Amino acid sequence: MPYTQPELRTVNVIRYAKPLREGGSLPALVEADDEFLYVLKFWGAGQGTKALIAELIAGELARTLGLRIPEIVFVNLDEAFGRTEPDEEIQDLLRASEGLNLGLHYLSGSITFDPLLNKVDAQLASKIVWLDAFVMNVDRTARNTNMLMWHKELWLIDHGASLYVHHTGPNWPEQSKRPFAQIKDHVLLSKATELAAVDTEFHQILSPERIQAIVSLVPDIWLMNNGVVESASEQRDVYARFLTDRLASSEIFVNAANDARNALV
Known part of the structure; x- marks a missing residue:
């Protein structure tokens, strides 16, 4: 099958529907000019643009691997949306996030995945565990699964906590060959x-x-x-090199995941 370059659409916010008070980033439900609703992730939130970078890269990797991810879009936020918001915290967030943000298509009517009620076969579970070990996603636990059931299918959401090593400084690509110890908590x-x-x-x-x-x-x-001094192209090269090197050494995190699973039984 020929390779197709991925593309992301860009939409504009026309209505701020409501805040989604989950976690520390205060995402919001917004309506865009394409008449769809999106869960908006703000670049002015606590983790800054690195959370959006992780959300985008991990999400599109998941899609490439055949896992279900809500459509990811770029979202323009006009400065006018911060003027009339009565909540000062949200107003500050809107003002700090003017410009280009990230959104995920809102899966209306979806319900949170419950590991006790919703069954997942071994192949799909293995694909999700592999992905999360690959991108170092610390946020797929029983306490917070970050998965939804929509039309009887499993969808993955919220990958902003992936690639957490890009918060650790300029040597984070050297960690590409390390196992992912947090996989022991994967739901x-x-x-x-x-x-x-x-x-x-x-x-x-x-x-x-x-x-x-x-x-x-x-x-x-x-x-x-x-907050990184390298140029944008240099930073992209670091991300690409990290992921390529981590893939080449995937037996390390796969073996670690198998060891962690065996320890459960």
């Missing part, structure tokens, strides 16, 4: 019995060109607003 780990087969399958999908194409989606403005 689907006990069902992930097909990690070796999934690893082989995903190596055939994730070429360096695909990784580079996904990283290239990150806007310059996000990269230049995250």
